Amino acid sequence: MALKTTIFAANLPKQVLYIMNTKIAVAKGDGIGPEIMEAVLRIFAANNVQLEYEFVEMGKSYFDAGHSTGMTAAAKDTIEKLGILFKGPMETPKGKGVKSINVTARKVWNTYANQRDFRTLNGVETVFSKAGIPINLTIIRENIEDTYGGIEHLLTYDVAVGRRIITRPGSEQVIRYAFEMARRKGYTKLACGHKANIMKLTDGLFLEVFQEVAKEYQDIESSDIIVDDLCMKLVTHPEKFQAIVLTNLQGDIVSDLCAGLVGGLGFAPSANIGDNISIFEAVHGTAPDIMGKGIANPTALLLSGILMLRYMGFTKNAATIENALLYTLEQGVHTGDFGDKAIPSSGTQAFADAIIANLGKVPADGGVIEKANLDTRANADHHILTKNKLTVTRGIEEEMVGVDVFVESNDLQPAELAELAKKRLTDNFDLVMISNRGTQVWPTGSIYTELVNEYRVRFEKKPGVAVTQKELLHIAADFSQDVKVCSVEFLMKFGGKIGYTLAQGQ
Structure with missing residues (x-):
């Protein structure tokens, strides 16, 4: 079957564009985030990267201040307006029932x-x-x-x-x-x-x-x-x-x-x-134990920034900075978390200074050339949307064929539960299977299958019978007179193929 879903233009290769004076949103992050972000932006400035920065308020302190998403409304508006977020590592408070700011940002803005x-x-x-x-x-x-x-x-x-x-x-x-x-x-x-x-x-x-x-x-x-x-x-x-x-x-x-x-x-x-917003970030932790000591390694954030430069069309800057980083590493310069222990380690800013001093140099091994390895987009390609995009595969024949009713039972054996389920049958349906944790326990099964107090009870329509959603829901409602119904899932066929799985052992 040929796919009919939308093919997004932003997924297709574009001509590389050199963009000058482009503004991006920057979030410094938590823990060591501000230190490594400062180092990276200094390297960018030393190589005359023509970027403007609008710093946004995101991270743990904004959770603590009562912003449940970990960012202010102004930060959200700025990022959606500019289309690019460059962010340091961020911490999600533990034990407060809040979602990860990192995952939330990726999902909300559909950076797929x-x-x-x-x-x-x-x-x-x-x-x-x-x-x-x-x-x-x-x-x-x-x-x-x-x-x-x-x-x-x-x-x-x-x-x-x-x-x-x-x-x-x-x-x-x-x-x-x-x-x-x-x-x-x-x-x-x-x-x-x-x-x-x-x-x-x-x-x-x-x-x-x-x-x-x-x-x-x-x-x-x-x-x-x-x-x-x-x-x-x-x-x-x-x-x-x-x-x-x-x-x-x-x-x-x-x-x-x-x-x-x-x-x-x-x-x-x-x-x-994403098609409209993209995020470039360090994915390591915030390392609060070394925060403020000036010893954090900025390499991951710098490499992410290099990806961002290529994405935005600054391919010459990206190649120059990456070669300087590789040359610096090749010379044995390192922060305390890696490298030859016989060579004294450098602090965060000293490491950045070494890279700056090596701008224009190329490593003996593994040097890069000026080219894009990400879709390149210009600010002109960033659209302010007025409604959510909805993508649907259409033209597929659908048929309802039954229902799985998930029920709680603290004392019934599978055969006893089956007898209760049979009381709720009509001329249109058969009881075909009961499973526990995905393993069939009725009509066949093993006495050695250990059970928990949640079962899946499957009802399927008889051949040649057409059923409605209301009938399927009625089975669950009727069954609830005997047992606690926890959840309901319809059994569907799409294009003649079943859209559900069999139980283990069915």
Whole structure:
């Protein structure tokens, strides 16, 4: 079936534009954030980067001041007006029931593609650098959906559930971005990491979209790999991978794993790309234990800033600053968290001073040339929206075929629950299955399957019968006379294919 979802113009390669006097929003961050941001902006100024900065109020202190989103209304308006946010690390207060400011920012502004580039850096010693195995790979992580929706409920005191949301439009956005990114960086291979062998509908949808989009990129070798196998191969042969696209949670885990391969999160840049707003940030922690000591490593934030410069069209500045960083590392200059211990470490600002002194120099190994590796956009491309964008795949035949009723029972055995369910049947429905924690316990099962107090009871319509949503809800309402109903899910067919999974053992 051909995909009919919207293809967004911002996902397609653009001519590189050199933009002068461009204003961006800057959030210094918490903990060491202000120190490393100062270092990075000084390097930008020394290389005559033509940017203007509007500093915005975000982070822990704004949570503490009563802003539940971690930012002021003025900060939100500024970021939406300018379209670019450059931010330091931020802390979300613990135990206050508030959402992560980092996740909130990415989701609210639909920065659907998280790009993290991982490469071997001279002067940053790792197991692989010692073995002479170079690493140069990119992880593209879907940034909006998955379990990061944070939609969770306690169905009973003993049973918590979370909704894992994977959508066709969201998957296509990030996957198409990954293929375009691979082309720009000159990659010949792109892999899709997934767990579709277990999560057949959610990861299965992501993989299906990957395979559909891959048909449009015959110049790039596409493949898929189960995520646990991927992790094993990344820690044994990372040099075999060029680019990998994954769902949100799996991408989060795998990108941090890859950071460990090249020296840690202190060397991991991060770009969050959306059609209208993009965020460039350091993803390491706020390190409150060294705050104010002037010893923090600004490398990750600087590398993220370099990605931002390329994105905005400042490709000459980006290449010059990156080469200066690489040259500085090659000379053995380092902060206290890495490097040759025989060479005295530099503080944050001294490290920045060394990079500034080396502007214009190129490392003996691994120098970069002036080019873009992200979609480049000009301020003229940033649109102030007046309504939310809605993307829907249309023209698919839908059919209701039944209902799963999730119920609480603290003492009933499966056969006893089945007898209660049968009392609620009509001529249109059959009771087909009862499961507990996803494993079938009726009409067949094992006495050795341990139970909790939440069951899924499945009713399906009889062949040739048309049923309505009202009838399905009536079954749940009627069933509630005998047991506590916790939740209801309709069973659907789309294009003749079932849109639900069978129980384990069904």
